[in-house]
Amino acid sequence: MYQPRGKVWGGSSVLNAMIYIRGNAEDFNRWEAEGAEGWSYADCLPYFQKAQCHELGGDDYRGGDGHLHVSRGKSGIPLHEAFVKAGQEAGYPYTADCNGYQQEGVGPFEMTINKGKRWSTSQAYLRPALKRSNLSVKSRALSTRILMEGNRAVGVEYEQKGQTWTARANKEVILSGGAINSPQLLLLSGIGPEEHLRSVGIEPQVNLPGVGENLQDHLELQVQHKCKEPITLYQAQWKFPHIMVGIGLKWFLTQTGWGAGCHMDTGGFIRTFPNKKQPDIQWHFLPSALYDHGRKPAPYHAFQVHTGAQQALSRGTIRLKTANPHDHPLIDPNYFSHPQDMIDMVQCIKLTREICHQPALAKYSDGEIQPGPDCDTDEKIAHFIKTMCDTAYHPSCTCKMGTDDMSVVDNQGWVHETSNLRVVDASIMPSITNGNLNAPTTMIAEKCADRIRGLSPLPQSTAPVWKPAHPEKQRDGVAQVSTV
Numbered sequence: 001m002y003q004p005r006g007k008v009w010g011g012s013s014v015l016n017a018m019i020y021i022r023g024n025a026e027d028f029n030r031w032e033a034e035g036a037e038g039w040s041y042a043d044c045l046p047y048f049q050k051a052q053c054h055e056l057g058g059d060d061y062r063g064g065d066g067h068l069h070v071s072r073g074k075s076g077i078p079l080h081e082a083f084v085k086a087g088q089e090a091g092y093p094y095t096a097d098c099n100g101y102q103q104e105g106v107g108p109f110e111m112t113i114n115k116g117k118r119w120s121t122s123q124a125y126l127r128p129a130l131k132r133s134n135l136s137v138k139s140r141a142l143s144t145r146i147l148m149e150g151n152r153a154v155g156v157e158y159e160q161k162g163q164t165w166t167a168r169a170n171k172e173v174i175l176s177g178g179a180i181n182s183p184q185l186l187l188l189s190g191i192g193p194e195e196h197l198r199s200v201g202i203e204p205q206v207n208l209p210g211v212g213e214n215l216q217d218h219l220e221l222q223v224q225h226k227c228k229e230p231i232t233l234y235q236a237q238w239k240f241p242h243i244m245v246g247i248g249l250k251w252f253l254t255q256t257g258w259g260a261g262c263h264m265d266t267g268g269f270i271r272t273f274p275n276k277k278q279p280d281i282q283w284h285f286l287p288s289a290l291y292d293h294g295r296k297p298a299p300y301h302a303f304q305v306h307t308g309a310q311q312a313l314s315r316g317t318i319r320l321k322t323a324n325p326h327d328h329p330l331i332d333p334n335y336f337s338h339p340q341d342m343i344d345m346v347q348c349i350k351l352t353r354e355i356c357h358q359p360a361l362a363k364y365s366d367g368e369i370q371p372g373p374d375c376d377t378d379e380k381i382a383h384f385i386k387t388m389c390d391t392a393y394h395p396s397c398t399c400k401m402g403t404d405d406m407s408v409v410d411n412q413g414w415v416h417e418t419s420n421l422r423v424v425d426a427s428i429m430p431s432i433t434n435g436n437l438n439a440p441t442t443m444i445a446e447k448c449a450d451r452i453r454g455l456s457p458l459p460q461s462t463a464p465v466w467k468p469a470h471p472e473k474q475r476d477g478v479a480q481v482s483t484v
């Protein structure tokens with residue numbers, strides 16, 4: 001399976017879809033219950049706010065003066081309104097801000113975009129700091145090993161322009177290589193499960209069995225419909241060069257128009273089944289139908305609803321193929337190893353089909369493209385899922401924070417059984433959050449940054465959190481057109 005990530009300043013935030021989703025309050029309360037003391041929602045919300053500069057200004061949930069610019073979609077394509085209306089017709093609540101008081105429901109989505117430009121973590125944090133005298137950045141460099149003296153990290157070894165260099169640390173070494181590369185670098189440095197390290201010829205320095213374990217990800221599929229009206233992004237492709245040039249020129253001159261957004265202006269969060277504590281399905285609505293990781297558009301006007309279960313129970317691994325740092329690690333997401341995950345994905349497809357049948361969206365539909373009308377039993381849907389589903393690019397949790405035997409870092413990012421060594425990135429999530437991962441990863445970085453600087457954590461938030469009126473049901477309302 002294609003598993004891209006950004007090998008660039010700002011990492012994957014430079015090539016991601018820019019959707020800004022914090023996660024559900026219960027995700028962070030679960031983190032704390034899983035052993036990450038001080039990481040409840042009340043502890044994390046102040047850091048989401050600290051990181052954020054929302055175009056609508058700050059309030060009890062939003063931040064108004066942080067580094068990470070966040071804005072709402074402005075494409076103006078009427079299908080977005082139809083999707084949100086269809087969600088309400090299906091019996092789900094409208095949520096004006098899925099990153100605020102109420103995640104559950106359908107409504108506008110937000111993006112890491114500032115005045116029409118992508119706002120990567122490099123734009124937000126690294127570039128503004130470049131002029132500091134205490135910052136030195138090495139580009140086109142590959143860290144190959146952490147230098148250890150006993151259990152103490154004293155620096156890193158890296159390669160640049162064919163030469164090997166070392167950088168010594170006065171205070172501490174911080175890994176932020178992401179959920180695939182941070183465990184890879186720990187393993188290359190002899191920090192990880194002893195048996196695995198020996199199997200690839202690495203002498204273990206620190207036996208930490210959890211390194212590279214607990215890999216979690218989101219899988220995703222699209223329910224696609226042909227669209228009766230020419231109101232989609234179909235024309236935004238190079239077979240219509242005059243339109244593409246127009247989009248480019250408009251963006252170049254004014255940073256507005258179709259070039260200024262990611263086009264998933266709306267979406268939603270719903271529950272798979274009754275009695276769920278939190279929503280566990282995410283929807284992204286796109287006024288276009290795309291294939292092959294967004295690289296091939298459908299040859300007609302169409303729209304799609306991305307759907308995926310957010311709380312899969314399968315767990316994968318990151319392992320070394322060899323002791324050579326240039327070799328890619330072995331990524332085994334182990335999808336669907338837990339039977340509940342297929343049951344949840346089948347339910348995702350059914351509930352997504354149902355929203356497409358509500359009057360507000362159905363009036364635009366010229367027939368379902370995929371899964372397709374013949375895909376009419378659970379077995380056929382499961383087959384469709386197995387053949388068509390793909391990663392939503394959210395690998396995480398491979399150096400999980402906690403106190404149990406399989407945890408890798410403590411609640412300040414310190415790697416267990418070592419000194420002077422931290423990990424700060426998506427790998428330290430104890431478990432995956434409900435939504436895209438850039439916002440919670442940035443929150444993790446802000447929260448750890450205070451600890452690195454020796455500051456006390458910000459005071460807990462007291463902002464309330466929405467609860468469903470009927471947690472015993474799958475949704476609070478009733479669908480106008482019921483197909484499930």
Ligand SMILES: Cc1cc2nc3c(=O)[nH]c(=O)nc-3n(C[C@H](O)[C@H](O)[C@H](O)COP(=O)(O)OP(=O)(O)OC[C@H]3O[C@@H](n4cnc5c(N)ncnc54)[C@H](O)[C@@H]3O)c2cc1C
Nearest residue numbers: 007011012016017018019143178181393425426436437438
């Ligand atoms: C195609 C795609 C689309 C996505 N869409 C969204 C989205 O719309 N919204 C969202 O919230 N999330 C999205 N994500 C996920 C999100 O971008 C990531 O979860 C997030 O960037 C993770 O941050 P990180 O710091 O943990 O790792 P990364 O962003 O992967 O950063 C790791 C950095 O470490 C560097 N590095 C790694 N190993 C080494 C080494 N050995 N030596 C030197 N440098 C090294 C890398 O070059 C990179 O710069 C998407 C991801 C992808 C790939």
